[in-house]
Amino acid sequence: MLARWRKPFLILAVAAFCGLAATASMASETGAVKAAEDGHIALAARVAGDSERTRLVVDLNDSVEMDVFVLAEPPRVVIDLPAVEFTFPDETGKTGRGLISAFRYGSFLPGRARIVIDVAGPVAVDKAFVLPAIEGQPARMVLDLVKTDRTSFLAAQADSLERMRIRDAHFARKGDRGERPKETGDSKLPLVVIDPGHGGIDGGATGKNGTMEKAVVLEFAKVLKAKLADTGRFRVLLTREDDVFVSLADRVKTAREAGAKLFVSIHADSLTNRKFRGATVYTLSEKASDAVAHALAEKENRSDTLAGLVWPKVTNEVNDILAELTQRETNTFSTVFARSLVGEFRSAIKLVKNPHRSAGFLVLRAPDVPSILIELGYLSNVHDETMLTSEDWRERTANAVIEAIRSFFARQVAQRP
Numbered sequence: 001m002l003a004r005w006r007k008p009f010l011i012l013a014v015a016a017f018c019g020l021a022a023t024a025s026m027a028s029e030t031g032a033v034k035a036a037e038d039g040h041i042a043l044a045a046r047v048a049g050d051s052e053r054t055r056l057v058v059d060l061n062d063s064v065e066m067d068v069f070v071l072a073e074p075p076r077v078v079i080d081l082p083a084v085e086f087t088f089p090d091e092t093g094k095t096g097r098g099l100i101s102a103f104r105y106g107s108f109l110p111g112r113a114r115i116v117i118d119v120a121g122p123v124a125v126d127k128a129f130v131l132p133a134i135e136g137q138p139a140r141m142v143l144d145l146v147k148t149d150r151t152s153f154l155a156a157q158a159d160s161l162e163r164m165r166i167r168d169a170h171f172a173r174k175g176d177r178g179e180r181p182k183e184t185g186d187s188k189l190p191l192v193v194i195d196p197g198h199g200g201i202d203g204g205a206t207g208k209n210g211t212m213e214k215a216v217v218l219e220f221a222k223v224l225k226a227k228l229a230d231t232g233r234f235r236v237l238l239t240r241e242d243d244v245f246v247s248l249a250d251r252v253k254t255a256r257e258a259g260a261k262l263f264v265s266i267h268a269d270s271l272t273n274r275k276f277r278g279a280t281v282y283t284l285s286e287k288a289s290d291a292v293a294h295a296l297a298e299k300e301n302r303s304d305t306l307a308g309l310v311w312p313k314v315t316n317e318v319n320d321i322l323a324e325l326t327q328r329e330t331n332t333f334s335t336v337f338a339r340s341l342v343g344e345f346r347s348a349i350k351l352v353k354n355p356h357r358s359a360g361f362l363v364l365r366a367p368d369v370p371s372i373l374i375e376l377g378y379l380s381n382v383h384d385e386t387m388l389t390s391e392d393w394r395e396r397t398a399n400a401v402i403e404a405i406r407s408f409f410a411r412q413v414a415q416r417p
């Protein structure tokens with residue numbers, strides 16, 4: 001592969017996209033790197049340096065095109081890559097050094113991966129390049145960050161946003177966002193949207209034994225979807241069916257555009273106090289029911305920031321009386337469903353004290369779709385972690401959710417004039 005030494009801000013997004021195709025075809029033509037045919041693999045990452053200059057090095061099985069951006073509030077550096085499988089040891093990126101405080105990695109959109117680096121303050125990208133693999137040595141992606149002032153940082157961000165805008169318009173034209181998950185069931189049946197939390201670059205909470213929230217909630221959502229479809233009474237749609245990142249706004253949008261009659265977001269939490277156990281059901285409220293609910297909503301709402309998104313949050317400003325009434329009516333339905341779900345859970349699984357709580361979750365803000373969020377349990381607790389990965393627990397929990405969904409819709413039919 002050719003060495004690609006270049007200033008990061010000269011790399012056009014379009015060049016990165018074309019480069020991806022070139023990388024793939026050259027690798028398969030030469031047949032030099034067997035693994036390259038199976039896709040790019042990131043093998044290890046390390047950080048070196050101090051608070052003036054810090055270097056991130058990523059070892060890869062072969063060269064990739066990198067596209068680097070800086071984002072403010074909070075200060076981050078984003079490296080966009082073609083599809084890469086990350087095989088880093090578990091603790092990689094959890095702590096940093098020098099200007100880098102932590103970093104995350106994972107799939108971002110279909111065919112695209114991303115590394116998001118949290119930085120201590122304003123930084124400038126001094127160098128960004130990829131050294132090709134040579135005999136006995138992996139390819140190396142190198143990023144050098146240096147300290148800078150806030151004015152230069154904001155100017156670099158403006159440039160980043162413009163390049164992202166051009167690139168994303170290009171992706172949108174190519175229809176590169178991948179296929180949306182498909183719903184199952186008769187179109188006359190009411191649609192239930194199940195939303196497995198986090199995914200891709202945002203793994204969510206992590207268990208004591210390494211269980212990841214994004215994986216357990218997806219597994220549970222799939223069981224729930226299959227069982228719900230089996231009842232023959234509902235159409236079911238998942239907001240994601242793979243380990244990909246989906247923004248909070250996109251989850252809400254998917255539910256609204258598909259005409260959902262109920263939205264159920266599935267999560268699992270983690271706390272420093274490992275004693276906490278049990279499930280919680282959350283609904284939307286402007287003022288949190290308690291400090292735990294408030295902290296949790298803040299944590300869940302950070303997902304888009306963690307993934308390096310810059311688009312404004314879902315605000316759904318309630319600016320007229322009619323919209324406010326719709327939202328209020330929807331909240332009433334959400335609360336009815338939450339209470340009935342808590343009732344079903346009581347006889348099936350362990351619940352926290354005061355299991356129905358509320359806070360300002362962005363993902364529950366569809367004004368016209370009753371929406372709730374389930375925290376299945378605490379991955380930080382060893383009992384909960386074991387339970388969340390057990391088939392028996394999944395069955396019991398899914399059955400309880402289905403009972404609550406059945407009675408929610410039965411009640412609506414009964415109330416119809």
Ligand SMILES: [Zn+2]
Nearest residue numbers: 197204267268
């Ligand atoms: Zn979560």
